[in-house]
Amino acid sequence: MRKNKIIYTFLLAGALLSSCSKDYLDVEPQSAINTEQLGSSSAATMGTLKGILSSLRSYGITGYAGHEDFGHKSILSVLDLMGHDVMMNNLNWGGFNYNYTGRVMTNSRAHMPWFIYYTQIKNANTIVNSVPADTDNSELKAIRGQALALRGYFHFMLARIYGPTFVGNETKLSVPISAAERSTKRNTVAEVYAQIEADLKASVESLEGYRRGSNLEMIDKSVAQAFLADVYLEMGKYAEAAVQAKEAREGYSLLSASDWQNGFYNISQNETMWGADLNAELTTFVANFFSHFDNTNVGYAEGGNISIDKRLFDAMSETDIRKEMFAGADSTVFAVGNDSYKYGPYISFKFRDLTVDRTAGDYIYLRSAALYYIEAEALARSGNENGAKDVLFEITSARDSEYVKSSKIGKDLIDEIILQKRVELWGEGFAWFDIKRLNEGVVRDYVGSNHPTYGKFNIPAGDNRFLFMIPQAEVDANPDILPNNPQ
Numbered sequence: 248m249r250k251n252k253i254i255y256t257f258l259l260a261g262a263l264l265s266s267c268s269k270d271y272l273d274v275e276p277q278s279a280i281n282t283e284q285l286g287s288s289s290a291a292t293m294g295t296l297k298g299i300l301s302s303l304r305s306y307g308i309t310g311y312a313g314h315e316d317f318g319h320k321s322i323l324s325v326l327d328l329m330g331h332d333v334m335m336n337n338l339n340w341g342g343f344n345y346n347y348t349g350r351v352m353t354n355s356r357a358h359m360p361w362f363i364y365y366t367q368i369k370n371a372n373t374i375v376n377s378v379p380a381d382t383d384n385s386e387l388k389a390i391r392g393q394a395l396a397l398r399g400y401f402h403f404m405l406a407r408i409y410g411p412t413f414v415g416n417e418t419k420l421s422v423p424i425s426a427a428e429r430s431t432k433r434n435t436v437a438e439v440y441a442q443i444e445a446d447l448k449a450s451v452e453s454l455e456g457y458r459r460g461s462n463l464e465m466i467d468k469s470v471a472q473a474f475l476a477d478v479y480l481e482m483g484k485y486a487e488a489a490v491q492a493k494e495a496r497e498g499y500s501l502l503s504a505s506d507w508q509n510g511f512y513n514i515s516q517n518e519t520m521w522g523a524d525l526n527a528e529l530t531t532f533v534a535n536f537f538s539h540f541d542n543t544n545v546g547y548a549e550g551g552n553i554s555i556d557k558r559l560f561d562a563m564s565e566t567d568i569r570k571e572m573f574a575g576a577d578s579t580v581f582a583v584g585n586d587s588y589k590y591g592p593y594i595s596f597k598f599r600d601l602t603v604d605r606t607a608g609d610y611i612y613l614r615s616a617a618l619y620y621i622e623a624e625a626l627a628r629s630g631n632e633n634g635a636k637d638v639l640f641e642i643t644s645a646r647d648s649e650y651v652k653s654s655k656i657g658k659d660l661i662d663e664i665i666l667q668k669r670v671e672l673w674g675e676g677f678a679w680f681d682i683k684r685l686n687e688g689v690v691r692d693y694v695g696s697n698h699p700t701y702g703k704f705n706i707p708a709g710d711n712r713f714l715f716m717i718p719q720a721e722v723d724a725n726p727d728i729l730p731n732n733p734q
Contacts, residue, residue: 289387295373296390296393303319303523305531307534308362309355314533314547315341315359315539317531319612320523320535321536322404324540325341325349329344334553335552336553340547345701352731357717357718361718364405367397395471396450396471398426398446399443399446402439405422406440408715409717410422412684412686417435421438422434424438431725440481444475444482454471463514463515463520463522463524464523469494473491477621480684489626489634492619492621492625496618501616502645507572508572510597512602512609513608513609525607526607527607535606541599541608553674556691556697566647566649567647569671575592614675616671616672617672620664620668623638627664632656635664637652642667646671668681683713687708688705714732717731
């Protein structure tokens, strides 16, 4: 009965939210606090920042009542369904991304990222524009620095979803910039990334000396540097990417084997850089990440809906502790609490909500593990292959005691780094962006493929399907934003 009441509440909330403004780039911050208060009161300004962060893990924030609409973590997870490593055995929430029908302008899945990130960019602008850049109030300075980091990161997410990659496409159209001024037209790739870089560099400077304590929902300097490292990798600024990645991961220790296999539901684990701390009051039950990706729990994945691609599973060493968190080619018995259940081939056990009632697992948006691969690839591409091998060995040997330091060079070394990155960050929102950045294609239709019929297709590198279309509601509200991306 409790679960039915929760679902009814979600549907009612979705109906109420669906009446919100459709002029997406003009969405006003949901706050009665005026800019004068924000510029002088750290408490009021912190309230706005916390509002942004809470929205990133809230159900139905876009006004779309679907159960895949639960904020930033939802976007990361459905984008991973668009690669070739994560597969869906039965079409469910996220299926429109898995089969690539959700990217068209009339589909609500195309408007979800647009609405989520532009709404929060608007709120971040309220902070940035209200607090003087030269404020001598250390609390306000740190809050403004976090708003800058979020504004830069949200633009980065939008640019990668709705626009082409950076290298070689600098003069092509990306997304509108919403910063000191709000553009009604699409800016070029170069313009958007210049804004992203400027915001993140300013954020890193502003967050120097800031300590967030145990609240990992807040943004500190290491998180801003992690964002910047990823941006520099996208831009081909490899030397800069390596420096930022190395500095960002300092102070975070790698997970032990038992911690890596513990479900990724606890924000307090060693590698967590940024996430959302959920509890029984904040949980959104079926409309949350674990409902969709925890095959061992009650929810949409219950019984085994999310699996790993056969090729990626086979590419893992038998001594790799990460391989143990996926079923092999045969059905597998896996312990869930005091019980054991039988699951089908290649089912994932990586993500499991192990909270008391199994409904309040935290969201981990970013782990320090990601920085090892950014640093290693950046070093390899900037002429320091020995350094790249050292970094790759440091993290891979922590996952596989039998791993031998790579002797590969050139493209083969980079391919090994990317392969290990795919294994480590499976389901965490990196793979599709890398496929696009590396100018590769999605390959699911191959001999022995375990992808179901509705997902068994290949998409060539550079295909239009790697671009989400700008949502119909935005085009209706703002015709200046045209031309849209091709269908």
